Amino acid sequence: xxxLWVMPAKGVDVPHGHDIRVSGARLxxxxxxxxxxxxxxxxxxxxxxxxxxxxxxxxxxxxxLDAIAGLIPLDAGTADAGHDVALMPQRDALLPWLCLEExxxxxxxxxxxxxxxxxxxATRALQRLGLAGFARHYPHALSGGMRQRGALARTLLSGxxxxxxxxxxxxxxxxxxxxxxxxxxxxxxxxxxxxxxxxHDIAEAVxxxxxxxxxxxxxxxIVHQVPVDxxxxxxxxxxxxxxxxxxxxxx
Amino acid sequence: xxxxxARTREAPATAQPARRTGMRAGxxxxxxxxxxxxxxxxxxxxxxxxxxxxxxxxxxxVAQAGWDARDRLWFHAQWTVLIAVIGLALAVAIGAGxxxxxxxxxxxxxxxxxxxxxxxxxxLVALAPLLVLWFPPFVAxxxxxxxxxxxxxxxxGVDGLRGTDPDLVRAARGLGxxxxxxxxxxxxxxxLPRLFTGIRMAAVFVVSGAVVGELVASDxxxxxxxxxxAGQFETAVTxxxxxxxxxxxxxxxxxxxxxxxxxxxxxxxxxxxxx
Numbered sequence: 001x002x003x004l005w006v007m008p009a010k011g012v013d014v015p016h017g018h019d020i021r022v023s024g025a026r027l028x029x030x031x032x033x034x035x036x037x038x039x040x041x042x043x044x045x046x047x048x049x050x051x052x053x054x055x056x057x058x059x060x061x062x063x064x065l066d067a068i069a070g071l072i073p074l075d076a077g078t079a080d081a082g083h084d085v086a087l088m089p090q091r092d093a094l095l096p097w098l099c100l101e102e103x104x105x106x107x108x109x110x111x112x113x114x115x116x117x118x119x120x121x122a123t124r125a126l127q128r129l130g131l132a133g134f135a136r137h138y139p140h141a142l143s144g145g146m147r148q149r150g151a152l153a154r155t156l157l158s159g160x161x162x163x164x165x166x167x168x169x170x171x172x173x174x175x176x177x178x179x180x181x182x183x184x185x186x187x188x189x190x191x192x193x194x195x196x197x198x199x200h201d202i203a204e205a206v207x208x209x210x211x212x213x214x215x216x217x218x219x220x221x222i223v224h225q226v227p228v229d230x231x232x233x234x235x236x237x238x239x240x241x242x243x244x245x246x247x248x249x250x251x
Numbered sequence: 252x253x254x255x256x257a258r259t260r261e262a263p264a265t266a267q268p269a270r271r272t273g274m275r276a277g278x279x280x281x282x283x284x285x286x287x288x289x290x291x292x293x294x295x296x297x298x299x300x301x302x303x304x305x306x307x308x309x310x311x312x313v314a315q316a317g318w319d320a321r322d323r324l325w326f327h328a329q330w331t332v333l334i335a336v337i338g339l340a341l342a343v344a345i346g347a348g349x350x351x352x353x354x355x356x357x358x359x360x361x362x363x364x365x366x367x368x369x370x371x372x373x374x375l376v377a378l379a380p381l382l383v384l385w386f387p388p389f390v391a392x393x394x395x396x397x398x399x400x401x402x403x404x405x406x407x408g409v410d411g412l413r414g415t416d417p418d419l420v421r422a423a424r425g426l427g428x429x430x431x432x433x434x435x436x437x438x439x440x441x442x443l444p445r446l447f448t449g450i451r452m453a454a455v456f457v458v459s460g461a462v463v464g465e466l467v468a469s470d471x472x473x474x475x476x477x478x479x480x481a482g483q484f485e486t487a488v489t490x491x492x493x494x495x496x497x498x499x500x501x502x503x504x505x506x507x508x509x510x511x512x513x514x515x516x517x518x519x520x521x522x523x524x525x526x
Binding site (some may be wrong): 066069071085086087088089090091093095096097106107110111138140151154155158160164 | 418419423432437441515518
């Protein structure tokens, strides 16, 4: 996809919010017996930046995002990202009974935009992301990369200033994932949302984020923070891997 | 455009409709093999054993009797179809409403769902005389048709509503959707394919319900006709009535399947693609 012609969407104004702050977040899930998922998470994701959380599978990263989005209450501690939060799950989660354009328009509809305006905004967003020719297609007729771009467009149209991305590209092949990284970078450069990206892919975290937070095994805590050096991605990656090893998250 | 995107493009449309029609005709032919074999075996058995016609008429005799009694059959069939359609409509409306209530409310789940299941343990045929005692015949018969067909609608509806893909709900809630919006715009549409499965089953059961009611409480309808004709040793007419009942059940099933195809085009395409 040629990203040079990706222009800001008319009528879509992504406001700039504030830092994401999580302090002493604790949460146990289940009853028989309860499982400690969050074991006192502290983190700060600065406004307008991309911050990545890297950790082993099942350590509680998705639960943390749900708590930040306000979908589940914490047992203790606080998670504050303001009210302008959009959560994008790992799978694209496009509604299969709506065409791509209707799916993308949902983001705007849920932010209170009238139906006709939302439709127009969706059309423009699809053009921005190179999906104009697929507006009337159902999700099952699209490739994984196209569906994920549609999900990103839906998040963009939500007008939220904070995006919580839960392993958004984990199910894509390497080539499509690399393409999606470029799309996300471009969207971030143009719209400037605060992004908290959860991933288990160190390379992805280093490629997209300004800082990488390293999560230990469950119950989750942030055990280390690694600023990304754009000129030494390999060195940053090694530092993240070392932190994961030190936390016992990888062998 | 990526390779993946290119793959999503439709294949050239030329020759597709003809090929599709041919495949459909082939499927129909395969489906007809078994009943045709059964009819042939029946005809041969009658030729060989020569039973009295009031005990077992041949398929040819049934066809002849059906043609001769076509006015009677048509008169009674209209009544049965009316009962079945009203019964199915009520079963869908009440069943879907109950399913929503049970899936949405914990109290309704605890208070209603066990009784919906228990209601199926009671042999509804045994209830028929009581219903006739309590209600006018038409109401009693419709009630039986509803009771016989509502169960699959409720169960399929509850399963559909409670089995919504959690990622769809999470994505909607993560974009700020309220609980009510999520039910209306995510859970209910997501449940429709399963609900239609229940309605298809109900379309078959509702005919049985109507017939049971007609057998017990009516002198109209194909149920009543089969009772009366069997009593008068018009066994061929009884067979013709039964065959017509089967056709009505099939037609209702087909009508629901057609409605499903029209209402849920995305499931049809998804199925075709994944097959």
